[in-house]
Amino acid sequence: MPRFMDVHHGMQGITAEQLQQAHDATVAIEQEEGVHFEHAWADPGSGTVYCLSEGPSAAAVKRVHERGGGGVPDEIHSVPLMV
Amino acid sequence: MPRFMDVHHGMQGITAEQLQQAHDATVAIEQEEGVHFEHAWADPGSGTVYCLSEGPSAAAVKRVHERGGGGVPDEIHSVPLMV
Structure with missing residues (x-):
């Protein structure tokens, strides 16, 4: 299954609770x-959030964000290589 | 221990072997x-590489990259929040 890293900007001040809520909302749907969000990492200072997921396509990852939580990502990269 | 996500750009065409070599070179030193590189993900298409690490500071993470492998990252973000 392809893996993706998506990036959200403009989330300055995001809290642990907000990150967990957004993650839970995406996991719920x-x-x-056919997507699975594995992890998310956030930097409240710069407002940058990284989400690692597996799924059939970037479009599917984007749709889950749109419908679920966390807002539409500013970037989505397929990351076929991992170590 | 603080966690960091660093981002390298301009690595179009990076191969699985090159990513593994760069990762091994950083892990060696x-x-x-006091740094530990947990994972790296790469998109040979856009040339973007994400490295997740733990360490005492962003400067320490940057020094390991400088001395070890993979080149100096274009961005380093502290990511204190994770789910």
Whole structure:
């Protein structure tokens, strides 16, 4: 299954609770798109959030974000290589 | 221990072997700086590489990259929040 890293900007001041809520909201509906959000990392200072997911396509990852939580990512990169 | 996500750009065409070599080179010296590189993900298409690490500071992470492998990252973000 392809893996993706998506990046959200403009989330300055995001809290641990908000990050967890957004993650939970996406996990609640992700199966409908065959997506699985593995982890998310956030920097409240710069407002940058990174989300690592597996799924059939970047479009599917984007749809889960749109419908679920966390807002539409500013970037989505396929990351076929991992170590 | 603080966690960091660093981002390299301009690595179009990076191969799995090159990513593994760069990762191994950083892991070989990381302990000298109290840093641990957990994972790296790469998109050969856009040339973007993400490296997740733990360490005492962004400067320590940057030094391991400088001395070890993979080149100096274009961005380093502290990511204190994770889910």
